[in-house]
Amino acid sequence: MGFVVAIDGPAASGKGTLARRIAETFGFHHLDTGLTYRAVAKALLDGNVPLDDEAAAARTALEVEFAGLDRAVLAAHGIGEAASKVAVMPSVRQALVEAQRRFAARQPGAVLDGRDIGTVVCPDADIKLYVVAAPPVRARRRHSEMQAAGSTASYDDVLADLKRRDARDMNRDDSPLRPADDAHLLDTSEMDIETAFRAARALIEAAR
Numbered sequence: 001m002g003f004v005v006a007i008d009g010p011a012a013s014g015k016g017t018l019a020r021r022i023a024e025t026f027g028f029h030h031l032d033t034g035l036t037y038r039a040v041a042k043a044l045l046d047g048n049v050p051l052d053d054e055a056a057a058a059r060t061a062l063e064v065e066f067a068g069l070d071r072a073v074l075a076a077h078g079i080g081e082a083a084s085k086v087a088v089m090p091s092v093r094q095a096l097v098e099a100q101r102r103f104a105a106r107q108p109g110a111v112l113d114g115r116d117i118g119t120v121v122c123p124d125a126d127i128k129l130y131v132v133a134a135p136p137v138r139a140r141r142r143h144s145e146m147q148a149a150g151s152t153a154s155y156d157d158v159l160a161d162l163k164r165r166d167a168r169d170m171n172r173d174d175s176p177l178r179p180a181d182d183a184h185l186l187d188t189s190e191m192d193i194e195t196a197f198r199a200a201r202a203l204i205e206a207a208r
């Protein structure tokens, strides 16, 4: 096991950007675990398989190739929504979590970001961060990213979608989104990424 950094938080909280910066700075491997759930959802959508077909979703989860996860292909907003539907299924989570744990063991260290990294995937992580931001701040960030990518979705729709996804992620029975007891809370509502990164770097250096 190398050094493990666990980063959790709701959609568009800034955890992905933070995870990438940390991985680059310390020379660690990075896994955006959201992409693993998105890959399952996209395979079902592409095959016209209903999103509530748990047996098909679990088979698909066992086949996800972590090396081939492409953020550009999986980023679409609709795939995130579909991912949160397959993510409530225990058999899907079990298959993905096992592979995520193997990734976390890579040397010299790994940064994993998601919803349940500090609580379920890597409860013994060397450092745990829980990144939050107020819903309107997250919706503004997500809305501008989507506009830049050519989307015409309204800010109000983006905010409503985020709130619905937060509720689904926080209220499911298996591995709900919540901070681990020993997680450090980072609120990025009024913090730019550079400030958040400096705070995270200081915590990691202290833990090493």
Ligand code: C5P
Residues within 6 Å of the ligand: 011, 033, 034, 035, 037, 038, 080, 083, 084, 085, 087, 113, 114, 115, 116, 117, 165, 169
């Ligand atoms: O982070 P991202 O928006 O890509 O995640 C998509 C969905 O995948 C989340 O809304 C959540 O339902 C699910 N997910 C999860 N556990 C993780 C990462 C993502 O349940 N560790």
